[in-house]
Amino acid sequence: MGPSARGGMSLRTLSLLTSFLLLAALAVGVAAPASAEPAFPPAFLRSIGGVGHGALYPWGVAYNVHTDELVVTDYVNYQVRRFSTDGEWLGDFTSPANPDTGDPESVLAAVAVDPRNGDVYVGKPKPDTLVKYTKDGQILRDTLVPGARYIAWMTVDGSGNVYALDSHLWNTDADPSKLFKLDENGNVLQTWVLDFPYDQKATQSYGIDVAADGRIFLSDATNRTVHVLGSDGVWLYDIGSGQELSGDLRSVVLDESTRTMYVTDAMQDEIEVYSMSGPHLRTIGGAGVLNAPRQLALDADGRLWVAEYGRSRLQAFDAGGSSLGQYPAPAPGAPPAL
Numbered sequence: 160m161g162p163s164a165r166g167g168m169s170l171r172t173l174s175l176l177t178s179f180l181l182l183a184a185l186a187v188g189v190a191a192p193a194s195a196e197p198a199f200p201p202a203f204l205r206s207i208g209g210v211g212h213g214a215l216y217p218w219g220v221a222y223n224v225h226t227d228e229l230v231v232t233d234y235v236n237y238q239v240r241r242f243s244t245d246g247e248w249l250g251d252f253t254s255p256a257n258p259d260t261g262d263p264e265s266v267l268a269a270v271a272v273d274p275r276n277g278d279v280y281v282g283k284p285k286p287d288t289l290v291k292y293t294k295d296g297q298i299l300r301d302t303l304v305p306g307a308r309y310i311a312w313m314t315v316d317g318s319g320n321v322y323a324l325d326s327h328l329w330n331t332d333a334d335p336s337k338l339f340k341l342d343e344n345g346n347v348l349q350t351w352v353l354d355f356p357y358d359q360k361a362t363q364s365y366g367i368d369v370a371a372d373g374r375i376f377l378s379d380a381t382n383r384t385v386h387v388l389g390s391d392g393v394w395l396y397d398i399g400s401g402q403e404l405s406g407d408l409r410s411v412v413l414d415e416s417t418r419t420m421y422v423t424d425a426m427q428d429e430i431e432v433y434s435m436s437g438p439h440l441r442t443i444g445g446a447g448v449l450n451a452p453r454q455l456a457l458d459a460d461g462r463l464w465v466a467e468y469g470r471s472r473l474q475a476f477d478a479g480g481s482s483l484g485q486y487p488a489p490a491p492g493a494p495p496a497l
Contacts, residue, residue: 215240215487217466217473219270222458225277225294229456229464231473232270232281237263239270239281239296244458246473246486252296255283264288268311269410269454273319273343280321284311289323289345302345307337312410316369319343324377326353326364336362338377338392351392358382366411366423370435378408378422385411385422385433398437412455412463417478421463423452430455430465432480443480 219232228249229242239252257264265283272279277294287307291299304310304323313323319342326336336353353362359382366378366385373390376398383401385408388394398420405426412421413435420433421443428450430443443463444452451469458464462483463476475483 213471215471216468217453217471218266218268218468219281219454220456220464220466220473221270221272221279221454222456222464223272223277223279223294224274224459225272227459229458229473230270230272230279231466232267234266234268234468237265237267239267239279239292241296242473242486244460244462246475246484246488248487250296252279252292253298255281255290255298255301269313271313271315271321273315274317275319278319278343280313280315282311282313282323284309284327287325289313289321289341291345300345302341304339304341305347306350307339312365312367314367314369316373317371320348322367322369322375324364324367326362328363330363331361334361336364338364338367338375349392351388353377353386355386355394362386365409368411368413368420370413371415376411376413376420376435378411380406380408383408385420396437398433398435399431399439403431403439403442409452410454412457414457414461416461421455421457423455423465425452428452428469430463430476430480441480443476448482449474 216233216235217231218234221230223230231240231242233240238254241249243249256262265285268282268284270281279292281290283290287304287310289302289310293299307325309325309327310323313321315321321341323339330336338351338353339347340349341347353364355362361381363380364377365380368376375388376385378385383404383406385398386394387396387398405424407426408422409425410423418435420435422431424431429445432440434440449467453466453468456464461478465474467474473486477483
């Protein structure tokens with residue numbers, strides 16, 4: 160029998176145990192007390208990487224016949240931008256910031272132009288105001304809409320009256336959407352409660368346009384249709400249905416020269432085209448062509464302009480639905496993070 164058996168422990172086992180005890184002792188000896196402060200407290204130096212910040216987040220777009228320009232609201236950068244109909248950036252309007260601090264008060268939503276003189280209106284959902292500009296971009300007024308909670312979408316009729324929707328996700332049967340009609344000085348002329356008894360769900364309206372005869376065309380995202388009202392706000396008929404339209408209807412624009420209505424269906428990345436009397440005519444866009452479309456505008460040549468929020472660009476289409484180009488070209492995209 161070898162020496163390891165007589166001692167009850169092999170030399171190998173004894174060596175391993177001795178090494179373990181020695182390492183444990185060293186670890187205890189070099190460990191700092193739990194309460195000791197680090198010699199160099201951590202401090203922030205810099206960030207590396209990140210997603211960057213896009214140069215353009217187009218939400219609203221309107222054509223101004225008096226300047227032959229597109230007016231575009233940049234939702235995230237809090238700017239109202241001017242583009243030629245060739246897609247060239249021409250400059251910005253005066254920023255609608257807090258006059259005391261200079262800080263932006265709100266994201267910027269839809270935009271509308273007074274066809275009489277080119278004055279421009281921009282919706283500021285927070286704090287529910289309408290900014291009015293001259294056609295050259297100087298602020299005339301920032302009007303609080305009494306009783307409104309979320310002013311984002313509007314249009315201007317041929318007499319200069321502004322139709323502003325107060326509608327958002329929180330609207331219910333007990334708290335319905337509203338439509339305000341204001342004069343050019345910001346005075347409320349009429350208020351309509353958008354509560355239609357035949358609707359299955361409470362109305363949520365984001366798109367609106369007014370025809371020359373006073374008819375009001377407004378989208379209803381929850382009931383997946385476009386309501387047509389008389390100039391007195393009384394319901395006349397509906398256009399479209401859930402068969403063509405999904406639940407995210409963002410804009411309505413009329414082309415009265417062709418008796419056509421365009422509706423943004425943002426959920427399906429499509430523009431649905433209807434006769435103003437009701438029948439569905441065609442679909443523009445779709446997955447891969449449009450990404451998160453928002454407001455629509457028609458220019459003097461009949462081109463349809465789409466504020467394409469999901470791709471930081473504008474896209475133009477002809478009357479048949481063929482793409483004429485994406486602007487600015489090339490698209491600015493997101494710059495490198497700093």
